[in-house]
Amino acid sequence: MAESSLKHLQQAANLTRIRAMSMTHHSQLGHTGGDLSSADILTCLYLGGILAVDPEKPYWEQRDRFIMSKGHCSGAFYATLAARGFFPVEQLKTFMDPLSMLNGHPDRNKLPGVEANTGPLGHGAPIAVGAALAAKMRGEHWRVFVLTGDGELQEGSNWEAAMTAHHYKLDNLTVIVDRNRIQQGDFTENTVQLDPLPSKWASFGFAVREVDGHNHEELMQVFHSLPLEPGKPTCIIANTIKGKGVSFAENKPAWHHGVPTREQLLLAAEELGVEVPW
C-alpha cells in the first residue's frame, strides 16, 4: 500500500479514537479500552475500501454486511460510520443523550449503517452466519464480516455459529477477533483461558490468520486476501492492545469502561496527534 494511503488511514483511526473518547467523556459512559483496540480494524474495513457499502443507500441489497458483535464499543463504531458518511459527524455529540439515535449499544432501527442490534455478547456470529447463508441461497456475492471481542468468545453461541459456518462452507464469512486479551473484569487468560485461540478456530474448520490488529498494512493485506481458503470461512485474529494509542489506558483492565477526564482527553489527543473535536 502506498505510504500516503497508510498515513491517511492512521490519521483516520486516530480521529476515530479521539472522537470515541470525547463521546465517552460527554456521556460519562462508554468503553474506551475496546474503542481504542478496535479503531484500526474498523478504519481499514470502512475507510480502506474493503466493505462494499454505500452511505447514500444503506439498505442496498448487494452491500457487504458488517456486524459489530462487540456492540459495547459503539464509540469507535459510530465514529467510523460517521467518518464513512452514514450520518453527520456532528451527531456524535449526542452519544447516549436522552432520545439520541446513538444508543449505548447500536440499534439498526435508529441508525443507518447498523446491520444488527448488538450489546449482549455472542449475538453477532449467528446473525453473520445467517446473512452469509442468505447470500449463498440467493446466489449473491455480498460478503459478511463480524467483529467479536475476545472475552466474548466465552459465549457458547459463537461456537454454535462456527460449526454452522464450517458445515455450510461459508467462505463469504469472515470473523475478526479483537484479541486485546482483556475483558471487563480482568485479563482473559486469568478469567477463562482462550488460548490456544488460533487452533481453536482452525479445529472448528476456519482458515485462520493472525495479524497485528494495529498494523494497517497487515490488516489491508489480509482483507484483500479473502477468502483465505475457498470453501472455508475465515477467522482473522487481530492481536491488539486494549487502550491502544493512549499511554495511560493501554493494557489496563480498568479502562474497559474507563471514562476520561477533560485533562486525560487533552493528553490523549496530544499522544494521538489529533485535536479534541469538541
Add this chain to the structure above:
Amino acid sequence: MVVAPPVETSAKTYDCREAYSRTLEEMAAQDKRVCAVINDSVSSTKLKKFKELFPERFVNVGIAEQNMVGVGAGLANGGMVPYVCGASCFLTARAMEQVKVDLGYSKWNVKLCGMSSGMAYGQLGATHHSIEDMAWTRIIPNLTVIVPADPLETEQVMRYSLRHDGPMFLRISRVPVPKVHDRGYQFTLGRAALMNDGDDVTIITNGILVARALQAAKLLEERGIFARVLNMSSIKPLDSDAILKAARETRGIVTAEEALTAGGLGGAVAEVLALHHPARMRMLGLPDVFAPTGSAEFLLDHFHLNAEGIVNAALDLLGAKK
C-alpha cells in the same frame, strides 16, 4: 371480533403440524424468500418433505437454538423470510435472549414456529413441556403471538405470516384436534373468532382447547346456560374489544389455556379487564406448578382442561349448582 361460521365437529382429528408443513411447502414454491431453519428436529417439525423439495433453502444448524434464532435474524437481514422451527420448549427457553434482542428489539422478519407446545410431550416430563412460552413471548415488544386452533386456522395463520412484516411466534401443537372452523372462516390478526354466541357466560380460549370449550358450551346449553365462546388465537395483538364486549354482555369470563395462567391468556384477559371493565373471572390452565408425568390427554384432564372442567368453572362463576 369475527363471527366464525358453524362447523359440524366430527370425531376425526388432525395434527396441525401437517397443515403447517404443507402450507410452508406451498409458500416456498411460490416465494423464493421462504426458507426453513431447524435444530436437528426434521421429523418433529415435519419438514422432511420441505428438505427434499427445497434443499438449498433448508438450514439445519444442529442442536443449537441460540444460533438457530440468530441465523434466522441474519437470513432476514439478507432478504429471506425464515421459518425457524423447533420444539417450543427449547426454541423459546434456550434462545430467549435471541428472541428478545435479535427478533423483538431488532424487528427482523422472522417467523418462529414453536412445535409441540403446551403439554404435548406429556410423558417426557416438565423439561419438554412448554407451558411458559405464552408468558415469555407475549411480553416481548414487537413480537406477534398466535395460537391456531385447527388445521384450517393453522394454514391461514401460516399464509398470513408471510404477508406480515415483522417477527412472529406461532404456537403449533401436535395434540390431535377436530376441525372447529368452517372453510368460510378467515383468520384476522387481533380479532377473536366468535365460535358460539351466548349471553350468560363467556369462555375465552385458543389452540387445542377450542374444541373442548365448544363441547362445554353444549353441556351448559343443556342446563339452559348460554355460553359465548371466543377463539382468541391472536394473543398479541389481543382483541380487547371482544373481551370488553363479553365483560359487558355476559356475567363473567372463563379463560382456558394449555399453559401457565400467570402471564398467559388468563393473565392477558385479566389485564384488559382490570384496566377497563373489572369482571368476574375463572382461569383454567396450569397454576404455579410443573405438570406431573402422563399423556397429554391425561394432563389436560388432570388440570381440568376439558369440557367438564370448563363447565364446572362456568357454573362456579355463575354461582350455579354443579
